[in-house]
Amino acid sequence: MKPLRIALYQGPSGVPRTTEESLAALDDAARRAAATGAALLATAEMYLTGYALGDAVATLAEPADGPGAQRVAKIAAEHRVAIVYGYPERDGERVFNSAQFIGPDGVRLANYRKTHLFGEFEARHFTAGDELIVQATLDGLTVGLLICYDVEFPENVRAHALAGTDLIVVPTALMRPFEVVPQTLVPARAFESQLYLAYANRAGAEGEFHFAGLSCLAGPDGVAHARAGTGEDLVFADVDPVRLRASRRQNPYLRDRRPELYGPLA
Template sequence: MPSSPPAQPLRIALLQSSGRPGSVAANLTVLDEAAGRAAAAGAALLVTSEMFLTGYAIGEGVHRLAESADGDGADAVADIAARHGLGIVYGYPERDGAQVFNSVQLIDAAGARLANYRKTHLFGGFEQEAFVPGQQPVVQAELGGLRVGLMICYDVEFPENVRAHALAGTDLLLVPTAQMHPFQFVAESLVPVRAFESQMYIAYVNRTGPEGEGADAFEFVGLSCLASPDGATRVRGGQGEELLVGEVDPALLSASRETNPYLRDRRPGLYGSLA
């Protein structure tokens, strides 16, 4: 069943940016500056895009720059979070032995690592060649009185994934993404519908502009958003780099869950064949 939400809204910042692909040091500088602006705006949490720490379309750089969940990159992000006093969710390539995963990590305002998620649905040949798929669909942590869930890009396009989070009580689903042309409809239409049908907030945070070369060249479309359980889009980005700030309102979440019957009216016994 859904958890009982807190009394106070949680202000979050969405960093719509591709950073500086290929340079961890430059991306940490971008993150540090954004964290300062987010904290000044009263945000308690800053969410970046997919693979923000290294860049997405960086070819063999994915494996060269991959590191463990407690590596130097994590330490640097933890320092930024602690200095600015806000939580940070960032995307990065995670090395675990010989395997590399497309991962996101949540670090709290004290610099502690709260949760790490490995992308379960890999999109296209680039990702399927570069990464191993994760096996844990629901990863959660408690932050600011909310039950926060983690997911990455293509994962949110599978309704089963989001519904699993709903049944596990996720209040706010954080989705760093690398959404590219011509799939803008995902950001524009699908994400708000997911928020409505599974009764949660969804923060969908994208990259921007061109990246990569040849067959691995992509045009990221921006359009980051914070969608709410009533199906509305509370915050919407354009196509350029920007820092968006919005609020997760527990009162709206509670009222919407009381009104919307989707989760109560499910008949799981009919759905077994779908698995």
């Protein structure tokens, strides 16, 4: 299997824009990603609408097959690049903080609802998802989805590793001063669970939130193979299945686990 090139789009930066502006920026990022040979473009948490929405979350939320999803599908198919993006999802009276995975043909591959909500804003406006392992296949790789705070729980990443996930894509809205997460924790998660982690953050200030940027692709060697700055950025790196298999053979963490001792963790 050949490496899968992934693009991380850290933008648009600054105050929340309209969904139309977000889609126009996504179309441009997808065009640039496809021009480099990228097969997958990952964007931030709540990409379509912006994160700092307050009570407008309920108004802007749309179904998983809503107009925003249809536009993203059209962009993916036009540029022949898969896209993972964050958005507020409405399902009846409930609103979820969700991430959707659209294939390069414009077909939806997966939809994930954030399971670990962060802070008062999210707890007030969203319902927590209850399905941890959401996966799809892209170019022979098993791709899983988490959102921001989810990746800070080692149990979540380990569960994906045990379920056969090769790459976890993590749309993110990480604020300052928590730069330790992309700088230290994300590479450590990739190393300890022997997989790739694509962490696509927001950048700039939105209302009371100041996002840290520093999007990265971390590998099973515990190294960030691509790293964005603190402003709008588009960075590229490869997910190499050959190196992943070799690393898994050499690293004993998953083999040396003793699940019979872990009962208290539940």
